[in-house]
Amino acid sequence: MEAASPPSDPVDELSQHGGRFCPAALPRAPRETYGFGTEGRAAAVPSLWKPQQAWLCRYVSQNVAPRGSNGAWFDWVRLGAPRRLDAQQLAAFSTAITQFKVPRRDRACTDDLGPRYLVSYSYEQDLTGVVIDDYGCGDVRVTDDPFSSVPGNPSQPGTIKGVLTGPNGLLGDLDAR
16 A cells, blocks of 8 residues: 655644654543543555654543542543654655555454554644553554544544454564553
């Protein structure tokens, strides 16, 4: 798959977010208790722009259940400072985003919970985010604005709603673990 054509009128999201790449917490849809983002499989693979620079951020779950609720509600909050990907990691990530796939229907996943990683990257001044679960099936969700769009529920051309899978070893290639 080739990268998407550059936007004709790019949005300057870097300036909108004060030059930051990663939010303090991942966006969560209203009434979404676990904060994962879209749960359904993607219908197709995205056509993403080739990253010019990228940052890696680690997120952990924080229970934010309202008093008197029945069960856990999670926010995914950033742990530590964003880390810029070096040239080798950026090249590995650029290749990986061309290898995303729609997950098989019959896949089996573990029922654990671990950290999530956001690779927030820019093309021109426009940000795109890739959220990678470091647990279960290692689901991947794309977001067209890591600060406001729920993972897996983007609205800009080239991005796709739903859950994807990435190539094996993606987090290791980014030196995330």
